[in-house]
Amino acid sequence: xxxxxxxxxxxxxxxxxxxxxxxxxxxxxxxxxxxxxxxxxxxxxxxxxxxxxxxxxxxxxxxxxxxxxxxxxxxxxxxxxxxxxxxxxxxxxxxxxxxxxxxxxxxxxxxxxxxxxxxxxxxxxxxxxxxxxxxxxxxxxxxxxxxxxxxxxxxxxxxxxx
Numbered sequence: 001x002x003x004x005x006x007x008x009x010x011x012x013x014x015x016x017x018x019x020x021x022x023x024x025x026x027x028x029x030x031x032x033x034x035x036x037x038x039x040x041x042x043x044x045x046x047x048x049x050x051x052x053x054x055x056x057x058x059x060x061x062x063x064x065x066x067x068x069x070x071x072x073x074x075x076x077x078x079x080x081x082x083x084x085x086x087x088x089x090x091x092x093x094x095x096x097x098x099x100x101x102x103x104x105x106x107x108x109x110x111x112x113x114x115x116x117x118x119x120x121x122x123x124x125x126x127x128x129x130x131x132x133x134x135x136x137x138x139x140x141x142x143x144x145x146x147x148x149x150x151x152x153x154x155x156x157x158x159x160x161x162x
Contacts, residue, residue: 017038057095063104063105066090066105067104067108076108087118087121088109089122089158090120092123100125101122103144103145110147110152110155113154114154119155120147120156121156122147122156122157122158124140125144132159140159142157
């Protein structure tokens with residue numbers, strides 16, 4: 001990305017990269033010369049390799065973490081701060097050996113999607129894959145996710161053929 005000098009100094013471009021970063025970022029700035037003009041390096045910095053240490057994994061995500069609190073706008077309710085979203089997908093915490101999203105999370109998310117006129121894309125339980133591979137399709141029951149009734153029109157189970 002480049003930063004070019006404005007052609008029309010009387011009406012400087014407000015969307016120029018250095019101006020956008022200066023007005024909207026707390027962390028990134030484009031360096032300038034003594035006149036305030038942007039200065040950029042002529043070549044990329046050398047690649048460096050590092051290793052992080054001292055961190056620890058957090059606990060597995062719990063249903064209450066996914067759901068959060070509506071009043072505090074945490075969890076899925078953080079989406080209340082967005083103007084618009086159309087699709088919501090809540091993948092399981094893959095660090096957890098029993099990596100299925102809890103049906104209670106899907107139930108809460110579905111209610112939220114209905115209110116916001118969005119679609120909930122549901123990952124199927126991991127057991128469904130084994131049933132599918134063994135040809136036990138009659139044992140795959142979407143109602144086991146408790147996404148039923150009129151609100152279920154805002155949900156779809158994404159079960160790609162493997």
